[in-house]
Amino acid sequence: MQIPDSLPLLTAMLDYVAQNRHAFHTPGHKGGKGLASSLLDQSLGALDLTEIPGLDDLHQPTGIIAEAQLNCASWCGAKASFFLVNGASVGIQAAFLACLGPGDTVMIPRNAHKSVTAGLILSGARPIYYMPVIHPDFNLPLGINSLQVADKIVKTPGLKALVALYPTYYGTTWCLQEVREVWHGLLIADEAHGAHFPFSDSMPISALKLGADIVVHSTHKTLGSLTQGAMLHLGDAAFCYHVRVKQALDLLQTTSPSYLIMASLEGATYDGYRTGQKHWTGLAARADLLKKKMLARGVRVLNSNDIDTYGIADVDSTKILVSTPSSRTILAALIDNYGIQPELWDENNILFLLGVGDTEESIAYLENALLNTVTSEHVTLTCQTLPELPRQCLTPREAYFTEKVAVRLKESVGRVCAETLAPYPPGIPLIVPGEIINAEIVDYITAAKQADVHWQGNSDPTLQQVMVLKETR
Numbered sequence: 291m292q293i294p295d296s297l298p299l300l301t302a303m304l305d306y307v308a309q310n311r312h313a314f315h316t317p318g319h320k321g322g323k324g325l326a327s328s329l330l331d332q333s334l335g336a337l338d339l340t341e342i343p344g345l346d347d348l349h350q351p352t353g354i355i356a357e358a359q360l361n362c363a364s365w366c367g368a369k370a371s372f373f374l375v376n377g378a379s380v381g382i383q384a385a386f387l388a389c390l391g392p393g394d395t396v397m398i399p400r401n402a403h404k405s406v407t408a409g410l411i412l413s414g415a416r417p418i419y420y421m422p423v424i425h426p427d428f429n430l431p432l433g434i435n436s437l438q439v440a441d442k443i444v445k446t447p448g449l450k451a452l453v454a455l456y457p458t459y460y461g462t463t464w465c466l467q468e469v470r471e472v473w474h475g476l477l478i479a480d481e482a483h484g485a486h487f488p489f490s491d492s493m494p495i496s497a498l499k500l501g502a503d504i505v506v507h508s509t510h511k512t513l514g515s516l517t518q519g520a521m522l523h524l525g526d527a528a529f530c531y532h533v534r535v536k537q538a539l540d541l542l543q544t545t546s547p548s549y550l551i552m553a554s555l556e557g558a559t560y561d562g563y564r565t566g567q568k569h570w571t572g573l574a575a576r577a578d579l580l581k582k583k584m585l586a587r588g589v590r591v592l593n594s595n596d597i598d599t600y601g602i603a604d605v606d607s608t609k610i611l612v613s614t615p616s617s618r619t620i621l622a623a624l625i626d627n628y629g630i631q632p633e634l635w636d637e638n639n640i641l642f643l644l645g646v647g648d649t650e651e652s653i654a655y656l657e658n659a660l661l662n663t664v665t666s667e668h669v670t671l672t673c674q675t676l677p678e679l680p681r682q683c684l685t686p687r688e689a690y691f692t693e694k695v696a697v698r699l700k701e702s703v704g705r706v707c708a709e710t711l712a713p714y715p716p717g718i719p720l721i722v723p724g725e726i727i728n729a730e731i732v733d734y735i736t737a738a739k740q741a742d743v744h745w746q747g748n749s750d751p752t753l754q755q756v757m758v759l760k761e762t763r
Protein backbone atom coordinates (compact mmCIF):
# COMPACT_ATOMS: atom_id res chain seq x y z
CA MET A 291 0.00 0.00 0.00
CA GLN A 292 1.32 3.43 -0.88
CA ILE A 293 1.83 5.79 2.06
CA PRO A 294 -0.14 8.99 1.37
CA ASP A 295 1.73 12.25 1.04
CA SER A 296 -1.03 14.84 0.93
CA LEU A 297 -3.29 16.99 3.11
CA PRO A 298 -6.66 16.64 1.41
CA LEU A 299 -8.60 18.31 4.20
CA LEU A 300 -6.57 21.50 4.39
CA THR A 301 -6.16 21.60 0.61
CA ALA A 302 -9.92 21.50 0.10
CA MET A 303 -10.45 24.12 2.82
CA LEU A 304 -7.92 26.47 1.26
CA ASP A 305 -9.42 25.94 -2.19
CA TYR A 306 -12.81 26.74 -0.76
CA VAL A 307 -11.59 29.90 0.97
CA ALA A 308 -9.86 30.98 -2.25
CA GLN A 309 -13.25 30.99 -3.99
CA ASN A 310 -14.21 33.92 -1.76
CA ARG A 311 -17.78 32.77 -1.38
CA HIS A 312 -20.32 35.05 0.26
CA ALA A 313 -21.29 33.07 3.35
CA PHE A 314 -24.95 33.08 4.38
CA HIS A 315 -24.45 30.18 6.74
CA THR A 316 -22.84 29.48 10.13
CA PRO A 317 -20.52 30.40 11.75
CA GLY A 318 -21.98 33.82 12.42
CA HIS A 319 -18.60 35.58 12.26
CA LYS A 320 -18.58 35.00 8.48
CA GLY A 321 -15.00 34.21 7.67
CA GLY A 322 -13.61 36.07 10.67
CA LYS A 323 -15.21 39.44 9.86
CA GLY A 324 -17.34 39.34 13.00
CA LEU A 325 -15.07 37.21 15.15
CA ALA A 326 -14.98 38.32 18.78
CA SER A 327 -13.19 41.67 18.53
CA SER A 328 -11.01 40.74 21.52
CA LEU A 329 -9.38 38.04 19.35
CA LEU A 330 -9.01 39.94 16.09
CA ASP A 331 -5.37 40.95 16.38
CA GLN A 332 -4.21 38.01 18.43
CA SER A 333 -2.03 35.10 17.42
CA LEU A 334 -4.36 32.11 17.56
CA GLY A 335 -1.42 29.70 17.89
CA ALA A 336 -0.02 31.51 20.93
CA LEU A 337 -3.42 31.59 22.62
CA ASP A 338 -4.09 27.89 22.18
CA LEU A 339 -3.42 27.28 25.85
CA THR A 340 -4.34 24.73 28.45
CA GLU A 341 -4.89 24.50 32.23
CA ILE A 342 -1.60 25.84 33.47
CA PRO A 343 -1.25 27.76 36.73
CA GLY A 344 -3.13 31.04 36.56
CA LEU A 345 -5.44 29.95 33.74
CA ASP A 346 -8.07 28.22 35.89
CA ASP A 347 -9.92 24.99 35.05
CA LEU A 348 -13.22 24.80 33.17
CA HIS A 349 -14.31 21.80 35.22
CA GLN A 350 -13.53 23.42 38.58
CA PRO A 351 -13.48 27.15 37.87
CA THR A 352 -12.48 29.42 40.72
CA GLY A 353 -10.49 32.12 38.91
CA ILE A 354 -10.59 33.75 35.48
CA ILE A 355 -12.97 31.20 33.92
CA ALA A 356 -15.41 31.59 36.81
CA GLU A 357 -15.20 35.36 36.40
CA ALA A 358 -15.63 35.21 32.60
CA GLN A 359 -18.65 32.92 32.92
CA LEU A 360 -20.21 35.26 35.48
CA ASN A 361 -19.62 38.23 33.21
CA CYS A 362 -21.28 36.41 30.31
CA ALA A 363 -24.23 35.57 32.57
CA SER A 364 -24.77 39.23 33.38
CA TRP A 365 -24.40 40.29 29.74
CA CYS A 366 -27.00 37.68 28.67
CA GLY A 367 -29.38 38.26 31.57
CA ALA A 368 -28.78 34.87 33.24
CA LYS A 369 -28.13 33.93 36.86
CA ALA A 370 -25.19 31.72 35.84
CA SER A 371 -23.60 30.58 32.59
CA PHE A 372 -21.41 27.67 31.57
CA PHE A 373 -19.00 27.69 28.64
CA LEU A 374 -19.54 24.79 26.25
CA VAL A 375 -16.78 23.63 23.93
CA ASN A 376 -18.81 21.00 22.10
CA GLY A 377 -21.61 23.15 20.78
CA ALA A 378 -25.12 23.56 22.07
CA SER A 379 -25.43 19.78 21.67
CA VAL A 380 -23.45 19.09 24.83
CA GLY A 381 -25.47 21.70 26.74
CA ILE A 382 -28.75 20.04 25.85
CA GLN A 383 -27.39 16.63 26.74
CA ALA A 384 -26.12 17.96 30.07
CA ALA A 385 -29.45 19.62 30.85
CA PHE A 386 -31.17 16.23 30.47
CA LEU A 387 -28.56 14.37 32.46
CA ALA A 388 -28.65 16.97 35.24
CA CYS A 389 -32.40 17.27 35.65
CA LEU A 390 -33.99 14.02 34.51
CA GLY A 391 -33.63 10.36 35.37
CA PRO A 392 -34.94 6.99 34.19
CA GLY A 393 -38.71 7.01 33.78
CA ASP A 394 -39.15 10.76 34.36
CA THR A 395 -41.66 12.24 31.96
CA VAL A 396 -40.52 15.10 29.73
CA MET A 397 -42.56 16.89 27.09
CA ILE A 398 -40.64 17.67 23.95
CA PRO A 399 -41.38 18.92 20.44
CA ARG A 400 -41.49 16.10 17.92
CA ASN A 401 -39.05 18.00 15.68
CA ALA A 402 -36.43 18.42 18.43
CA HIS A 403 -32.73 18.42 17.52
CA LYS A 404 -30.89 15.10 17.76
CA SER A 405 -29.06 16.27 20.89
CA VAL A 406 -32.47 16.01 22.62
CA THR A 407 -32.63 12.37 21.55
CA ALA A 408 -29.12 11.95 22.96
CA GLY A 409 -30.36 13.57 26.19
CA LEU A 410 -33.22 11.09 26.34
CA ILE A 411 -30.84 8.18 25.85
CA LEU A 412 -28.41 9.48 28.47
CA SER A 413 -31.06 10.22 31.08
CA GLY A 414 -33.54 7.42 30.43
CA ALA A 415 -36.42 9.90 30.54
CA ARG A 416 -39.72 9.07 28.87
CA PRO A 417 -40.73 11.55 26.16
CA ILE A 418 -44.22 12.80 25.50
CA TYR A 419 -44.28 14.63 22.19
CA TYR A 420 -46.11 17.72 21.05
CA MET A 421 -46.47 18.42 17.36
CA PRO A 422 -45.32 21.58 15.62
CA VAL A 423 -47.55 23.30 13.06
CA ILE A 424 -46.43 22.79 9.47
CA HIS A 425 -46.66 25.98 7.45
CA PRO A 426 -48.31 25.11 4.11
CA ASP A 427 -46.33 27.68 2.09
CA PHE A 428 -42.99 26.18 3.16
CA ASN A 429 -43.91 22.62 4.24
CA LEU A 430 -41.79 23.31 7.32
CA PRO A 431 -42.61 23.21 11.05
CA LEU A 432 -42.45 26.92 11.81
CA GLY A 433 -44.90 27.29 14.69
CA ILE A 434 -46.44 25.68 17.72
CA ASN A 435 -50.02 25.85 18.88
CA SER A 436 -49.24 26.98 22.43
CA LEU A 437 -52.79 26.48 23.69
CA GLN A 438 -52.65 22.86 22.60
CA VAL A 439 -49.34 22.40 24.42
CA ALA A 440 -50.75 24.07 27.54
CA ASP A 441 -53.75 21.75 27.39
CA LYS A 442 -51.52 18.71 27.02
CA ILE A 443 -49.46 19.82 30.02
CA VAL A 444 -52.54 20.16 32.19
CA LYS A 445 -53.60 16.65 31.17
CA THR A 446 -50.19 15.12 31.97
CA PRO A 447 -49.82 14.38 35.66
CA GLY A 448 -46.30 13.96 36.99
CA LEU A 449 -44.59 15.87 34.19
CA LYS A 450 -41.00 16.63 35.18
CA ALA A 451 -39.89 19.05 32.47
CA LEU A 452 -40.89 20.83 29.29
CA VAL A 453 -38.46 21.31 26.42
CA ALA A 454 -39.02 24.14 23.95
CA LEU A 455 -37.41 24.62 20.57
CA TYR A 456 -37.21 28.41 20.66
CA PRO A 457 -36.60 29.64 17.96
CA THR A 458 -36.71 27.16 15.09
CA TYR A 459 -33.83 26.85 12.64
CA TYR A 460 -35.81 29.32 10.49
CA GLY A 461 -35.99 31.96 13.20
CA THR A 462 -39.65 31.58 14.19
CA THR A 463 -40.77 31.54 17.82
CA TRP A 464 -43.97 30.51 19.55
CA CYS A 465 -45.93 31.78 22.51
CA LEU A 466 -43.99 30.42 25.48
CA GLN A 467 -45.80 32.93 27.74
CA GLU A 468 -49.06 31.09 27.23
CA VAL A 469 -47.46 27.84 28.33
CA ARG A 470 -45.73 29.47 31.29
CA GLU A 471 -49.17 30.35 32.64
CA VAL A 472 -49.92 26.67 33.25
CA TRP A 473 -46.42 25.22 33.56
CA HIS A 474 -44.33 26.47 36.49
CA GLY A 475 -41.95 23.52 36.51
CA LEU A 476 -38.64 23.06 34.74
CA LEU A 477 -38.49 24.68 31.29
CA ILE A 478 -35.48 23.88 29.12
CA ALA A 479 -35.20 26.09 26.03
CA ASP A 480 -33.14 25.07 23.03
CA GLU A 481 -32.33 28.61 21.90
CA ALA A 482 -29.43 27.37 19.76
CA HIS A 483 -30.42 29.67 16.90
CA GLY A 484 -31.15 32.69 19.11
CA ALA A 485 -27.89 33.44 20.92
CA HIS A 486 -28.26 37.05 19.70
CA PHE A 487 -31.80 37.49 21.10
CA PRO A 488 -30.69 38.93 24.47
CA PHE A 489 -28.88 41.77 22.75
CA SER A 490 -31.46 43.53 20.59
CA ASP A 491 -35.06 44.48 21.12
CA SER A 492 -35.70 44.07 17.40
CA MET A 493 -35.22 40.35 17.91
CA PRO A 494 -37.82 38.02 19.41
CA ILE A 495 -37.83 38.19 23.20
CA SER A 496 -35.20 35.82 24.65
CA ALA A 497 -36.21 32.64 26.47
CA LEU A 498 -34.33 33.86 29.55
CA LYS A 499 -36.56 36.94 29.69
CA LEU A 500 -39.58 34.68 29.34
CA GLY A 501 -38.56 32.82 32.48
CA ALA A 502 -37.00 29.66 31.01
CA ASP A 503 -34.87 27.81 33.57
CA ILE A 504 -32.17 26.36 31.36
CA VAL A 505 -31.37 28.06 28.06
CA VAL A 506 -28.81 26.70 25.63
CA HIS A 507 -27.22 29.00 23.05
CA SER A 508 -25.21 27.93 20.04
CA THR A 509 -23.11 31.07 20.21
CA HIS A 510 -21.11 30.18 17.11
CA LYS A 511 -24.19 30.10 14.88
CA THR A 512 -24.96 33.82 14.93
CA LEU A 513 -22.46 35.55 17.26
CA GLY A 514 -18.70 35.84 16.95
CA SER A 515 -17.39 32.76 18.74
CA LEU A 516 -15.39 30.01 17.10
CA THR A 517 -17.35 26.98 15.89
CA GLN A 518 -18.32 24.68 18.80
CA GLY A 519 -18.48 27.67 21.14
CA ALA A 520 -21.83 27.60 22.95
CA MET A 521 -23.30 28.40 26.36
CA LEU A 522 -25.72 26.97 28.87
CA HIS A 523 -27.47 29.60 30.96
CA LEU A 524 -29.46 29.21 34.14
CA GLY A 525 -32.39 31.51 34.74
CA ASP A 526 -33.02 33.19 38.09
CA ALA A 527 -35.17 30.41 39.50
CA ALA A 528 -32.88 27.63 38.30
CA PHE A 529 -29.78 28.20 40.39
CA CYS A 530 -30.67 25.03 42.30
CA TYR A 531 -29.56 23.07 39.19
CA HIS A 532 -26.09 24.64 39.20
CA VAL A 533 -24.25 21.76 40.85
CA ARG A 534 -26.05 19.07 38.85
CA VAL A 535 -25.40 20.85 35.56
CA LYS A 536 -21.75 21.31 36.48
CA GLN A 537 -21.47 17.60 37.26
CA ALA A 538 -23.16 16.63 34.00
CA LEU A 539 -20.87 18.88 31.98
CA ASP A 540 -17.89 17.45 33.84
CA LEU A 541 -18.98 14.04 32.61
CA LEU A 542 -19.63 15.03 29.01
CA GLN A 543 -17.07 17.68 28.07
CA THR A 544 -13.45 17.10 27.15
CA THR A 545 -10.79 17.38 29.84
CA SER A 546 -8.82 19.55 27.40
CA PRO A 547 -11.20 22.42 26.65
CA SER A 548 -10.01 24.87 24.04
CA TYR A 549 -9.03 28.21 25.56
CA LEU A 550 -9.48 29.76 22.14
CA ILE A 551 -13.12 28.69 22.07
CA MET A 552 -13.63 29.87 25.66
CA ALA A 553 -12.01 33.25 24.99
CA SER A 554 -14.09 33.60 21.84
CA LEU A 555 -17.23 32.99 23.91
CA GLU A 556 -16.20 35.66 26.37
CA GLY A 557 -15.35 38.14 23.59
CA ALA A 558 -18.40 37.37 21.41
CA THR A 559 -20.76 37.84 24.35
CA TYR A 560 -19.02 41.08 25.35
CA ASP A 561 -19.41 42.36 21.76
CA GLY A 562 -23.08 41.36 21.85
CA TYR A 563 -23.57 43.28 25.08
CA ARG A 564 -21.71 46.38 23.92
CA THR A 565 -22.73 46.68 20.28
CA GLY A 566 -25.48 44.08 19.77
CA GLN A 567 -28.40 46.47 20.01
CA LYS A 568 -27.12 48.66 17.19
CA HIS A 569 -25.78 45.82 15.06
CA TRP A 570 -28.77 43.46 15.16
CA THR A 571 -31.30 46.25 14.88
CA GLY A 572 -29.51 47.49 11.74
CA LEU A 573 -29.29 44.00 10.24
CA ALA A 574 -32.93 43.28 10.98
CA ALA A 575 -34.07 46.54 9.35
CA ARG A 576 -31.94 45.90 6.25
CA ALA A 577 -33.15 42.30 5.98
CA ASP A 578 -36.76 43.47 6.32
CA LEU A 579 -36.18 45.85 3.42
CA LEU A 580 -34.81 42.98 1.31
CA LYS A 581 -37.90 40.93 2.14
CA LYS A 582 -40.19 43.82 1.26
CA LYS A 583 -38.60 44.10 -2.18
CA MET A 584 -38.92 40.36 -2.76
CA LEU A 585 -42.54 40.37 -1.64
CA ALA A 586 -43.21 43.26 -4.04
CA ARG A 587 -41.92 41.00 -6.82
CA GLY A 588 -44.33 38.27 -5.74
CA VAL A 589 -41.66 36.05 -4.16
CA ARG A 590 -42.75 34.17 -1.05
CA VAL A 591 -40.33 34.93 1.74
CA LEU A 592 -41.00 34.43 5.44
CA ASN A 593 -41.66 37.86 6.93
CA SER A 594 -43.28 39.75 9.78
CA ASN A 595 -46.75 39.35 8.21
CA ASP A 596 -46.43 35.68 9.14
CA ILE A 597 -46.57 36.57 12.83
CA ASP A 598 -49.72 35.20 14.47
CA THR A 599 -50.28 32.66 11.71
CA TYR A 600 -49.68 28.90 11.90
CA GLY A 601 -48.45 29.05 15.49
CA ILE A 602 -45.75 31.67 14.81
CA ALA A 603 -45.44 34.26 17.61
CA ASP A 604 -42.49 36.19 16.22
CA VAL A 605 -39.93 36.10 13.43
CA ASP A 606 -36.19 36.76 13.58
CA SER A 607 -35.77 39.07 10.57
CA THR A 608 -32.17 37.99 10.08
CA LYS A 609 -33.21 34.55 8.83
CA ILE A 610 -34.20 34.80 5.18
CA LEU A 611 -36.35 31.83 4.15
CA VAL A 612 -37.32 31.90 0.49
CA SER A 613 -39.89 29.51 -0.93
CA THR A 614 -39.39 28.72 -4.61
CA PRO A 615 -40.25 25.69 -6.76
CA SER A 616 -36.96 25.71 -8.64
CA SER A 617 -34.76 25.84 -5.55
CA ARG A 618 -32.01 23.60 -7.02
CA THR A 619 -31.65 25.74 -10.16
CA ILE A 620 -31.67 28.90 -8.11
CA LEU A 621 -29.14 27.49 -5.69
CA ALA A 622 -26.81 26.64 -8.58
CA ALA A 623 -27.26 30.12 -10.08
CA LEU A 624 -26.54 31.81 -6.75
CA ILE A 625 -23.35 29.80 -6.29
CA ASP A 626 -22.12 29.98 -9.89
CA ASN A 627 -23.03 33.58 -10.70
CA TYR A 628 -22.73 35.27 -7.33
CA GLY A 629 -20.61 32.98 -5.15
CA ILE A 630 -23.40 32.92 -2.56
CA GLN A 631 -23.52 29.94 -0.22
CA PRO A 632 -26.79 29.57 1.72
CA GLU A 633 -27.23 27.75 5.02
CA LEU A 634 -29.86 25.16 4.08
CA TRP A 635 -32.15 24.16 1.23
CA ASP A 636 -34.66 21.59 0.17
CA GLU A 637 -36.81 21.05 -2.91
CA ASN A 638 -38.89 24.16 -2.19
CA ASN A 639 -36.96 26.43 0.13
CA ILE A 640 -33.61 28.14 0.58
CA LEU A 641 -32.51 29.55 3.93
CA PHE A 642 -29.96 32.37 4.23
CA LEU A 643 -28.54 33.07 7.66
CA LEU A 644 -27.19 36.44 8.75
CA GLY A 645 -24.68 36.66 11.55
CA VAL A 646 -22.63 39.18 13.45
CA GLY A 647 -20.16 39.20 10.52
CA ASP A 648 -22.81 40.52 8.13
CA THR A 649 -23.19 44.15 7.18
CA GLU A 650 -25.67 46.26 5.25
CA GLU A 651 -23.36 45.74 2.24
CA SER A 652 -23.45 41.95 2.47
CA ILE A 653 -27.25 42.05 2.65
CA ALA A 654 -27.38 44.42 -0.33
CA TYR A 655 -25.24 41.93 -2.28
CA LEU A 656 -27.61 39.10 -1.37
CA GLU A 657 -30.60 41.26 -2.24
CA ASN A 658 -29.28 42.03 -5.71
CA ALA A 659 -28.54 38.35 -6.36
CA LEU A 660 -31.94 37.22 -5.12
CA LEU A 661 -33.86 39.85 -7.07
CA ASN A 662 -32.01 38.80 -10.24
CA THR A 663 -32.39 35.10 -9.67
CA VAL A 664 -35.58 34.18 -7.84
CA THR A 665 -38.74 34.44 -9.90
CA SER A 666 -42.22 34.90 -8.52
CA GLU A 667 -43.19 31.45 -9.78
CA HIS A 668 -45.50 30.06 -7.15
CA VAL A 669 -45.06 26.83 -5.25
CA THR A 670 -48.07 24.67 -4.70
CA LEU A 671 -46.89 22.42 -1.96
CA THR A 672 -48.52 19.16 -1.14
CA CYS A 673 -48.04 18.90 2.58
CA GLN A 674 -49.04 15.38 3.40
CA THR A 675 -50.52 15.02 6.84
CA LEU A 676 -48.27 12.83 8.94
CA PRO A 677 -49.82 9.74 10.51
CA GLU A 678 -50.78 9.80 14.19
CA LEU A 679 -47.85 9.26 16.54
CA PRO A 680 -47.24 5.52 16.92
CA ARG A 681 -47.54 3.77 20.27
CA GLN A 682 -44.45 3.98 22.45
CA CYS A 683 -43.48 0.78 24.26
CA LEU A 684 -39.88 1.51 25.29
CA THR A 685 -38.03 4.68 26.17
CA PRO A 686 -35.33 5.79 23.68
CA ARG A 687 -32.74 4.60 26.22
CA GLU A 688 -34.26 1.14 26.57
CA ALA A 689 -34.48 0.84 22.79
CA TYR A 690 -30.90 2.05 22.38
CA PHE A 691 -29.48 -0.68 24.61
CA THR A 692 -31.49 -3.53 23.08
CA GLU A 693 -30.27 -5.81 20.30
CA LYS A 694 -31.38 -4.81 16.82
CA VAL A 695 -31.91 -6.45 13.43
CA ALA A 696 -32.85 -5.23 9.97
CA VAL A 697 -36.15 -6.48 8.54
CA ARG A 698 -37.96 -5.78 5.28
CA LEU A 699 -40.18 -2.72 5.58
CA LYS A 700 -43.20 -4.76 4.45
CA GLU A 701 -42.64 -7.21 7.28
CA SER A 702 -42.00 -4.65 10.00
CA VAL A 703 -45.58 -4.03 11.17
CA GLY A 704 -45.88 -4.77 14.88
CA ARG A 705 -42.12 -4.61 15.50
CA VAL A 706 -40.45 -2.06 17.78
CA CYS A 707 -38.58 0.49 15.69
CA ALA A 708 -34.88 0.96 16.44
CA GLU A 709 -34.16 4.03 14.32
CA THR A 710 -35.56 7.46 13.61
CA LEU A 711 -37.34 7.82 10.29
CA ALA A 712 -38.02 11.42 9.35
CA PRO A 713 -39.10 12.73 5.94
CA TYR A 714 -37.35 16.04 5.19
CA PRO A 715 -39.02 18.40 4.76
CA PRO A 716 -40.75 18.80 7.16
CA GLY A 717 -38.14 16.99 9.30
CA ILE A 718 -40.62 15.70 11.87
CA PRO A 719 -39.91 12.05 12.74
CA LEU A 720 -42.58 9.63 11.67
CA ILE A 721 -41.27 7.14 14.18
CA VAL A 722 -38.43 7.03 16.73
CA PRO A 723 -36.70 4.17 18.57
CA GLY A 724 -38.99 2.44 21.04
CA GLU A 725 -42.21 3.04 19.06
CA ILE A 726 -44.22 0.30 17.36
CA ILE A 727 -44.37 0.30 13.56
CA ASN A 728 -47.95 0.12 12.29
CA ALA A 729 -49.52 -0.36 8.85
CA GLU A 730 -50.21 3.35 8.41
CA ILE A 731 -46.51 4.14 8.88
CA VAL A 732 -45.46 1.50 6.36
CA ASP A 733 -48.03 2.82 3.85
CA TYR A 734 -46.80 6.37 4.38
CA ILE A 735 -43.18 5.38 3.81
CA THR A 736 -44.08 3.36 0.73
CA ALA A 737 -46.01 6.29 -0.79
CA ALA A 738 -43.27 8.77 0.13
CA LYS A 739 -40.63 6.56 -1.49
CA GLN A 740 -42.56 6.73 -4.74
CA ALA A 741 -42.78 10.52 -4.40
CA ASP A 742 -38.97 10.67 -4.05
CA VAL A 743 -39.11 12.22 -0.57
CA HIS A 744 -35.76 12.76 1.17
CA TRP A 745 -35.35 10.93 4.51
CA GLN A 746 -33.24 11.53 7.59
CA GLY A 747 -32.05 8.97 10.13
CA ASN A 748 -32.66 5.80 8.10
CA SER A 749 -29.90 3.20 8.06
CA ASP A 750 -30.95 1.85 4.65
CA PRO A 751 -30.92 4.71 2.12
CA THR A 752 -33.45 2.84 -0.05
CA LEU A 753 -35.75 2.18 2.92
CA GLN A 754 -36.35 -1.39 1.73
CA GLN A 755 -35.29 -2.44 5.20
CA VAL A 756 -35.78 -0.91 8.59
CA MET A 757 -33.97 -1.52 11.91
CA VAL A 758 -36.14 -3.04 14.62
CA LEU A 759 -35.52 -4.62 18.00
CA LYS A 760 -34.58 -8.27 17.71
CA GLU A 761 -37.09 -9.43 20.24
CA THR A 762 -40.76 -9.14 19.35
CA ARG A 763 -43.20 -7.63 21.83
Ligand SMILES: Cc1ncc(COP(=O)(O)O)c(C=O)c1O
Pocket residue numbers: 376377378379380403405455458459480482483508518520
Ligand atom coordinates in the same frame (compact mmCIF):
# COMPACT_ATOMS: atom_id res chain seq x y z
C1 LIG B 1 -32.30 23.43 17.00
C2 LIG B 1 -30.88 23.04 17.28
N1 LIG B 1 -30.52 22.76 18.55
C3 LIG B 1 -29.26 22.41 18.85
C4 LIG B 1 -28.29 22.34 17.88
C5 LIG B 1 -26.91 21.92 18.26
O1 LIG B 1 -26.03 22.98 18.12
P1 LIG B 1 -24.46 22.78 17.99
O2 LIG B 1 -24.20 22.52 16.54
O3 LIG B 1 -23.87 24.04 18.48
O4 LIG B 1 -24.08 21.61 18.82
C6 LIG B 1 -28.62 22.63 16.56
C7 LIG B 1 -27.61 22.54 15.50
O5 LIG B 1 -27.84 22.77 14.34
C8 LIG B 1 -29.94 22.98 16.24
O6 LIG B 1 -30.32 23.24 14.98
